[in-house]
Amino acid sequence: MDLRFTPEEVAFRDAVRSFCRSEIPAEIRRKVSEGRGLTKDDIVASQRILNAKGWAVPHWPRAWGGQDWTPIQRYIYTEELLQAAVPLPQQFNCYMFGPVLATFGSEVQKERFLRRAANLDDWWCQGFSEPGAGSDLASLKTRAVRDGDHYVVDGQKTWTTLGQHADWIFCLVRTDPEAKKQRGISFLLIDMTSPGITVRPILTLEGRHEVNEVFFDSVRVPVENLVGEENRGWDYAKFLLANERTGIARIGLTKERITRIKRLAKEMPAGDGTMWDDPAFRTRVAEVEIELKALEITQMRVAARQGRADSVQPDPASSLLKIRGSQLQQAATELLVELAGPFALAAPERGAGANDPPGGFDWVDAAAPSYFNNRKVSIYGGSNEIQHNVIAKGVLGL
Amino acid sequence: MDLRFTPEEVAFRDAVRSFCRSEIPAEIRRKVSEGRGLTKDDIVASQRILNAKGWAVPHWPRAWGGQDWTPIQRYIYTEELLQAAVPLPQQFNCYMFGPVLATFGSEVQKERFLRRAANLDDWWCQGFSEPGAGSDLASLKTRAVRDGDHYVVDGQKTWTTLGQHADWIFCLVRTDPEAKKQRGISFLLIDMTSPGITVRPILTLEGRHEVNEVFFDSVRVPVENLVGEENRGWDYAKFLLANERTGIARIGLTKERITRIKRLAKEMPAGDGTMWDDPAFRTRVAEVEIELKALEITQMRVAARQGRADSVQPDPASSLLKIRGSQLQQAATELLVELAGPFALAAPERGAGANDPPGGFDWVDAAAPSYFNNRKVSIYGGSNEIQHNVIAKGVLGL
């Protein structure tokens, strides 16, 4: 048992750390750090820098741009990106679509899509959730009916993150309406420019356009865009959702937030000094840091276990990481709003002529939106309630 | 709307307050305050003083020693006793047995038992819970079979509080084994000296003998000891359990604990001063006080509502009072243990020759036992989980 990184792991960490800080534009990292929205160009630019280095899709098969990293290296890589406030590689391209296609796609599909996905030449989004099928995904209703060389798709998807930027969407569609719930579902790739697709924005709490509804009205999709076998889409989705958990605790993100909070606290007046001089505030920060340290070790324990030959399944501990990780991400944003205090009330849209930020603090208007936005992390990707159920059943046997 | 006490209510409060402090022996009140066990003699002595004043059973019918107090007066009375660390009138005699008998008993039974119960001439205990029937009381198994002028009782009761002191036990017994759950249950009064009764102590967390198992082996009970009608005992029990909620939040008890904690904190060294000089500790005390203040108003709202002619049913808000009241009783004991700190480790049984209490603090050994003992308050009388179910169903309609 040795709980320290090996010298090789330390060297790797330092390499990732210095690359992140020297190569990714500071302006992009500032936006991430402040919790302000990124433009599509920001995300593409950052990912292409990573991809040029060979680091956009390290967990993919070597043939498609992956790196044969150990689980610990992958863990280090993700955490370093997060701590440097570098946008993670576009999630749908890199952590969902890519792994599924590399595993279940045809050679033609791989050739056509994978390298473009890694470089964000194509932007992929996800078409899983429907208005009546959120956590209960298997009850989805969007259907695809075979018509010659095409499927004809009708239905509606929702919570489609950044679908407004997307060139392609990978969808779960019902191809056999007779089959029970999980069966009869297929995994289809759909060109977002196809006639019959409408994208409607949904504004989230903080007022940002992050998610969409996507409507399909007799959309014709070539059968060559079916992934794997018809009616086996549920298997591919399960594979994908297990992959989604990678780095789900977002330790590095919360660390970066805490670091920033401490820095800002030293500049925020309070009483005769600053907020950092207030023992009660420091205590609340420390509580989050301590819980985060424990979660960091827990995450390393999980990562180390994944490195063993006998464990190819996703660890049930990923539910634990999801629950506590999301809680700590949220706790950090609560501290940020507390720090902004009376100034948190001001909204970012200050309008023309209003040059001075509230109280002269240029970050306070983004504090509450960051808090609002982060309420989602305990909801999406399988809500924390679902994760509790998973542990109760899968680990405790209740 | 006037949220203050009327002058009459203030006068009443002052009268109860001064009576408690001048008439109830200080030694008994000290034991209550420190959370040390009372002897049977302590409890009897205290209750007889109250009864001589006419205050042991104020909520009983006037004919049997009650006072025509308003709900607000009853509330004031209970809270003042608690705040003065006066033992409340023996619960089973005064809040359970008495009201049931006064409402459902025969005149002969009332004449025989009620005045003796009010004066603690007879000590009553409760025989409801069974090993397999705790929160799910209706599944009880102890049976009573009619044999001439007697019932023959066989079975087992558990969690019988202070049954070791009891002269009598009021029991729920199954008289019709064919009937479904709630039906077929009768309410029987049993002399604890009857042949066939065995009492076995159960020691609770803090090492005290507070509860018992009571075994019935062919115990013969005269039929005249049946309360009301055969097989209608469940109705009487429901009536009793609704009564049990009276003053269930125990605001006064927690107030008394907080007062004591503040006093002790001023004497407990910490750093260059005392624990009371520690802003973090004071903040934790204040949090409990604030929550308690809110609960006090909530309890007054409930009490005021009970005073209205159109509400004779127990208020569903009593579940709320039970939940939050028990949590605050427990929170206060946690603060007490925190205050005792390293000295909390010492157990009360110090043995001969060990005259010096740990660190010289004569109260610290009772801190943890008080914390341990108070874990029960969120379990008994319908656990907090059951109370949550009650509100979810009865108030929210879920």
Add this chain to the structure above:
Amino acid sequence: MDFDFSEEQGLLRDSVTRALADAYPSLERRQARIAASLGFPEEGWRSLAELGLLGLPFAEDDGGFGGGPVETMIVMEAIGRTLAVEPYLASAVLGGTALRLGADATQRARFLPGVIDGSLRLTLAQTERQSRYDLHDVATTARRDGDGYLLDGQKCVVLNADAAGLLVVSARSAGERRDPHGIGLFLVPADAAGLSIQPYPTQDGGRAAEVSLSGVRIGADAVLGDPQNGLPLLARTVEHGIAALAAEAVGSMEALHALTVEYLKTRKQFGVPVGSFQALQHRAVDMMIALEQARSMALYAAMMVEAPDAAERAAALAAVKVQVNKACRLVGQEAVQLHGGIGMTLEYIGAHHFKRLAMIEYQFGDTPHHLRRVAEDGGLIAA
């Protein structure tokens, strides 16, 4: 002790509830009202005046209706339930309290008729860059200038300043930045020379502004009470603000809790209503407990906000804010969580309740601020 409304209070409750329900029948209509240039429609304000709500707290001798804290509570609860954006808090409660308790006969005669008929709106300019929630931390200066004063300084996050005709401004006529002594409250017309207002929307659908004062000249008649000892008046003004916010929070939480319970009953997942899951039931119950505890504290605030003993009153209102803040957070967060995705979207009224509740936590002092005040003063229970 009596927790029932009087007949008049019952009528007030009915009328204000009906009027606001009419004005705010849907989220769309609320957003349309917010889109007005001041963040609310003028006719909305006029209808509050017509209902008599703007004169509610003032004495009948001053042309008001002689209402007290309970009446304000009734109005603010209705505002909270409907998420109404008219500046009742800024003008009637904050500005109104300062005038009601601080103005002399001349000032009352001059300003109150307009306040009551709705033609004059007020606000309180108190927060500063460095003050956080400390009312006694005032860097804005009021220098003697002949009979009057010259005001210089910056005020932050002044509620609805762009809709106000008159600002109540705290400024220091003597002493060091954090001295309790030397603070005065001054009445500054919105069109005063040297006054600049930079308005902006707030996170919760309201409006506020940065206000800068650069050599703003005011006369002797613009001083509210004692120019050197105005802190008690400012404190009482903010205490009324806290009592009003508590009631608003209760109204909003009540609405949000009802929405949540309704959602749990109707939304199905895995073939059954979401509300059939016991874990969610218990959390809805904990929300209700928090709501009821906050409701009790809103009543306590109404009872204590006119209490004569300043220390007792201050401790009580601080305690109220702590309890209400905690309830705002729990009820708001749990509502979003129990709703799932829909709770995250601006298309859902519940999301707007969540945001308003989140912001109430940071108005007039957050939880740690007031908790510290209660603790420093030795708590609520004498020992």
Add this chain to the structure above:
Amino acid sequence: MDFDFSEEQGLLRDSVTRALADAYPSLERRQARIAASLGFPEEGWRSLAELGLLGLPFAEDDGGFGGGPVETMIVMEAIGRTLAVEPYLASAVLGGTALRLGADATQRARFLPGVIDGSLRLTLAQTERQSRYDLHDVATTARRDGDGYLLDGQKCVVLNADAAGLLVVSARSAGERRDPHGIGLFLVPADAAGLSIQPYPTQDGGRAAEVSLSGVRIGADAVLGDPQNGLPLLARTVEHGIAALAAEAVGSMEALHALTVEYLKTRKQFGVPVGSFQALQHRAVDMMIALEQARSMALYAAMMVEAPDAAERAAALAAVKVQVNKACRLVGQEAVQLHGGIGMTLEYIGAHHFKRLAMIEYQFGDTPHHLRRVAEDGGLIAA
């Protein structure tokens, strides 16, 4: 990075687990062991010596087995799981660490053989009436007296003092009561003249004592390290105590959580297993999360307790204690609650786990104490 036990560590784990399971097969047997005059049976201590556990932390040159913090963690976890009452913490961990890190060659030669073969038990006498958890708060005095010292003072809640042959006592040879400088550690034989031990049982089945020193004379050879600068050694000793307690807590929580889950599966109410209620399931999950987070911190403690940087080490161990304390409270309280009445009775082993976990919170510093230390030092993450 590698979280697996080495082969030797695996063997150690198996043997200690087996031995303690044999010694503690039931609650009745545990209570019978406690009934022994010292609170544990002598043969229990001997069997630990025979297993080599008493020599585990000492260097092979000193006759030990050269184990490190991971080995101690393994033993303490097994002790926690079985609620064993042998004074391993007091003697092997606390006394052992003080000697291992502080004793010179002569002292090692004189004492370690007995410590390792079990004939000499140790303990640490540190807490004083006014010290609370502050190691630097020492009123007990050590006055020079010829070559040696005269010790005077009172020590409180000294673990298993009545079973110890040698006490490691903190005392002040210079400076004021709370000066970090001027503190020394002194070795005092249990039979020293002027030493008085008043033993008593503890809440959790263990034993402790009030120890008074009245002109206790010790020689120069009884000073452990620097008599004026012993605080770092004392701090390191207590850090090892915290690491050991963390492991013990994890073992106990693991057992208690398993008991709770088992109870939920078997106990029926309303005709179904209690564990079929979702609200209880989710709470059992939260217990598991707390347990796993504490387990991570026990590992972190083992990793950091020998770290060279004193400030980093202190912050790490303080953080460990905070997290473990919180877990002890949550897991203990929830276990009792989910068990219902049975969890309240001394006839149930789970109740004894609850009490031990409750007391661990208050050994070597409670949550507020260590939280303050972490906060004062600026936290764990550099900013």
